[in-house]
Structure formats: C-alpha cells, structure tokens
Amino acid sequence: GAGVSQSPSNKVTEKGKDVELRCDPISGHTALYWYRQRLGQGLEFLIYFQGNSAPDKSGLPSDRFSAERTGESVSTLTIQRTQQEDSAVYLCASSFSVQLDQPQHFGDGTRLSIL
Amino acid sequence: AQTVTQSQPEMSVQEAETVTLSCTYDTSENNYYLFWYKQPPSRQMILVIRQEAYKQQNATENRFSVNFQKAAKSFSLKISDSQLGDTAMYFCAFMKHAGNMLTFGGGTRLMVKP
Numbered sequence: 326g327a328g329v330s331q332s333p334s335n336k337v338t339e340k341g342k343d344v345e346l347r348c349d350p351i352s353g354h355t356a357l358y359w360y361r362q363r364l365g366q367g368l369e370f371l372i373y374f375q376g377n378s379a380p381d382k383s384g385l386p387s388d389r390f391s392a393e394r395t396g397e398s399v400s401t402l403t404i405q406r407t408q409q410e411d412s413a414v415y416l417c418a419s420s421f422s423v424q425l426d427q428p429q430h431f432g433d434g435t436r437l438s439i440l
Numbered sequence: 441a442q443t444v445t446q447s448q449p450e451m452s453v454q455e456a457e458t459v460t461l462s463c464t465y466d467t468s469e470n471n472y473y474l475f476w477y478k479q480p481p482s483r484q485m486i487l488v489i490r491q492e493a494y495k496q497q498n499a500t501e502n503r504f505s506v507n508f509q510k511a512a513k514s515f516s517l518k519i520s521d522s523q524l525g526d527t528a529m530y531f532c533a534f535m536k537h538a539g540n541m542l543t544f545g546g547g548t549r550l551m552v553k554p
Contacts, residue, residue: 356540367444367531367544368485375540384541414483428475429542431485 327351329432331417337438340409346402346435350419357400358418358429359392368416374400404437412439442467442534446545453522454553460507461517461548463532469493472536474508474515479529479547488530491515522552 330349338344350357355376360368370384374394385391389407394400404411414436418429444465453459465474476488491499491508498506503520519526532545 358541360542360544365547367446367546368533368542370541370543373540381540416483416485418485428487428490430487431477434483436483 329417329419329430331415331432331435333435334433335436335438337440338407339440340407342407343403343405344407344437346404346415346437348400348402348417348419348432350398350400350417351430353421354419354430355397355422356420356427356429357394358420359400359402360416360418361386362414362416362434364413371402371415407437407439409439412437442469442536442543444532444534444543444545446530446532446548448548449546450549450551452551452553453519455522455524457522458518458520459522459550461519461530461532461550463515463517463545465513465515465532465534465545467513467534467536469536472534474506475533475535475542476504476506476515476517477531477533477544478526479531480527485531489517519550524552524554526550527552 332347357374359371362368389405392402414434416434418431420427420429472493474491478486478488489501489504505518507516529547531547533542
C-alpha cells in the first residue's frame with residue numbers, strides 16, 4: 326500500500342481481555358517499529374523488527390506485551406490480560422532499513438481504550 | 441540514555457507570523473539524527489524536518505527551518521509564514537548513530553490563529 330496501515334483504528338475492550346493490534350508496513354520496508362502514546366504525552370518506544378527478528382524487546386512494558394512479525398510484512402502487537410493503564414494510542418512505523426538515514430513513516434495508530 | 445525535552449507545552453501564533461518551538465536533548469553520543477514530527481488530530485506522525493549531527497549547516501524545508509546548536513544540545517524549529525494547517529502537536533525526536541528507536545520529547549501543541 327501507499328502508507329503504513331493499522332487496524333483496528335479504535336478498540337474498546339474490558340479489563341482482563343486480550344487484544345491484538347495489526348500493522349501493515351509500506352511494501353518493501355524491512356524495519357518495523359511499535360510505539361505507545363499515552364494521552365497528552367510523547368511517543369514511547371516498545372519494540373522494533375529487522376525483518377522477522379526483534380533484536381531488542383527491552384521497551385515492552387511487561388510480559389503481558391508481545392509482538393511478532395511474519396514474512397517481513399505484517400506485524401501484530403498482542404496485549405494479554407489488559408489493564409486500564411494500557412489505554413493509549415499504539416503507533417506503528419516502518420522504514421526501508423534500520424540505517425540511520427532512513428526515515429520512519431508512521432501509521433494513523435490504534436486507539437485502545439480499556440474499560 | 442537519551443532524553444529529549446520540550447519546555448513549551450502550548451504555543452500560539454497569528455497566521456502569517458513566525459514561531460519558534462524549542463527542544464533540548466541530552467546524550468553522550470557524537471553522531472546522531474534529530475527530527476521534528478508533526479501530529480495533526482488525525483494522529484498520523486508526519487516527518488517535518490531532520491538534521492544530521494555531523495552537519496553544521498542547519499536543515500531547511502520550505503517554511504520550516506531548524507537552529508541546531510550541537511554544543512548547547514539545542515534543536516529549535518522555526519515555522520515561517522504560519523498557516524492554519526500548521527496547527528498540530530509538534531514532537532522533537534532523537535535517534536543515535538546505528539540505533540533504531542526514536543526518543544521523543546513530550547510535544548508542543550501549536551495553535552495558528554486566523
């Protein structure tokens with residue numbers, strides 16, 4: 326596609342439920358990033374993929390968070406046993422590679438609301 | 441660890457005027473990139489301008505320019521001839537050499553008034 330696509334656009338769920346967020350990067354982009362943006366705050370890095378591999382998972386807030394990527398394309402971010410503190414916009418970005426001069430292109434995000 | 445600070449939570453400017461948004465950062469790296477992103481209500485993060493730390497010349501993109509002061513670790517954004525469409529949140533961000541993650545500041549909400 327022309328840009329990074331994220332789905333769903335909005336997700337409302339009850340505390341304790343599991344949620345799965347999806348990111349379709351720009352075609353040909355090997356690097357993929359997940360960020361979290363709490364209300365009124367800047368973006369917080371969660372995890373990145375180089376191809377299908379995630380070299381650094383230290384940004385994930387807890388073991389309830391996991392992410393995977395298959396086929397160097399779609400990535401899913403899964404949050405298990407959601408808590409109200411997980412409410413945020415989750416933004417995905419992709420870049421041609423992880424090289425420093427390759428800008429990250431962002432999707433519109435998924436707004437997650439935990440009741 | 442890197443930190444990015446934007447000390448102006450909100451700013452406003454009259455249409456056609458010039459406004460400067462401040463950003464300071466802290467790092468022990470010598471080579472890195474700095475970015476300004478714009479986030480309108482649509483939520484999408486849009487890259488406005490970027491600066492390589494090893495370049496002394498300030499980056500310019502049409503009405504947007506930066507004042508990069510490496511010694512002072514300052515990276516301000518100047519918007520000239522402000523337009524109503526410039527109304528958005530603006531985030532300053534840092535990426536270290538050979539790094540991958542962007543470290544963002546807390547953002548500045550800019551309102552352009554007609």
